[in-house]
Each structure stands twice: as structure tokens, then as C-alpha cells.
Amino acid sequence: MSTNRFAVIVAGGSGQRMGSEAPKQFLILNGKPILMHTIELFLSLSQKPGIVLVLPKNQMERWKNLCVEYSFTANLTLTAGGETRFQSVKNGLSLIPLNNSLVAIHDGVRPLVSKQVIEECYATAAQKGIAIPVIKPVESVRLVEGSTSKAFDRNSVLLVQTPQVFKSELIKECYNVPEQPYFTDDASVVESQGYTIHTVEGNRENIKITTPFDLQIAEMLIRSKQI
């Protein structure tokens, strides 16, 4: 039996650090909203996943209007997010089947993940149940110690990206725990229940658009891809 593929694209945040009127996932990147780039990337995979899109409860109308404005007709299942990323993911996962499926959880504001990384995450998760993309830091790292800091071995640090891909029964079960402040991503939720996290090499362009500076970088990167 072949495994079904799904993607939960979380775009339920309000983008405080971007400081824009519209939540950052709706800002224009190279001619269309960031979120449409992200969705189109998943829909361009050879084995297209079923997509659950998580949006802020109060932004459904804005999204519908943008879809009309940009003639965006992708077939998606929409659901409302929650106060935190954890709650938004949990809402999205409630729409994913329990069995025989792989689910990629991806930040809507990471439109520059490569198709190769997405495919490697699905393939590794198919074998091992869990796969997340990571990159090595290219700068030196220091550990904060009170009011000072100390050099820290950068070879023992990895920077974590999305999509984080899991077998559906595993991730749905893991998200049944009470939310904790240290749950900064899906891997931290899964790990808290004793699972080992498997990593694949991410791509450096896969930035999480968080601030106006990130948007400028993303604009340059996406344009250079089209040359």
C-alpha cells in the first residue's frame, strides 16, 4: 500500500516582529503573497501532498480576497489557528488521517525551502518515522552565562528548519500532550515523548521570514532563482 502524503502549512501567526499591518504571510514577495509561493512549492512536487492550510481566525476573509485578486485556485483544506504555533499545528493535524500517511509540518513563511529538501524529509520520515532539516551555523557561537558569555563549540549546534515530517499516527499522538514553553517546533514536542529525532541537511536559503530585513533577503533570493 502506498503512503499518502500531507502537508500542514501553518500561517496562523500575527507577525509581531515584522510589524506590518497585514500578517507577514500575506506580504508580497516577487509579485504575490509569501504564502502562495510556499503552497505552490508543495503543489509542484511530483507526488503532490494534500494540503491543510492554517490561517488566523480573523484573516479568513483577507485570504479569500487575495485568492480572487491573484487568481489562486489551489485545492486546500482551510482551518483556523490558535494563540500559539503549537495550537495552530494541533488544529491542522486534527484534519490529517490517522493511518498510513506522512505529514510535513511547514511554516507558511518559509517559501525558499528547496524541493530536494522536502523530498528528503518525506523519504527519511517514510523510513524512520521522523525527519527534520537542519543546517550548521557558519558563525561562532557563545553561550550566555548571566551577564557575560562563553565560547561554545559550534560543532555541537544545529539550526532547525521546516518542513518537519512525521508518520501521521506518531505526530498526532505526540500532539496530545499539554503545551510546554520549550515547545518551539514539532521536533521538541515529539522528543519530549522519548523519540529520537532524525535530521537531514537543509538548504541555507530556507529562511523563516520574520523581520523586514528577512523579506529583503527573500526578495533577492527568489529573484535570483528565476534568472
Ligand SMILES: Nc1ccn([C@@H]2O[C@H](COP(=O)(O)OP(=O)(O)OP(=O)(O)O)[C@@H](O)[C@H]2O)c(=O)n1
Ligand atoms: N499562533 C501561531 C503562531 C505562528 N504560526 C505560524 O508559525 C510560523 C512560524 O512562526 P513565526 O515566524 O513566529 O510567526 P508569527 O508568530 O506570525 O511571528 P511573530 O512571532 O513575530 O509574531 C509562521 O508561519 C506562523 O504563521 C501559527 O500558525 N500560529
Ligand SMILES: C[C@](O)(CO)[C@H](O)COP(=O)(O)O
Ligand atoms: C519551527 C521553527 O521555524 C523551526 O526553526 C521555529 O522554531 C519557529 O519559531 P517561532 O518563534 O515560532 O518563529
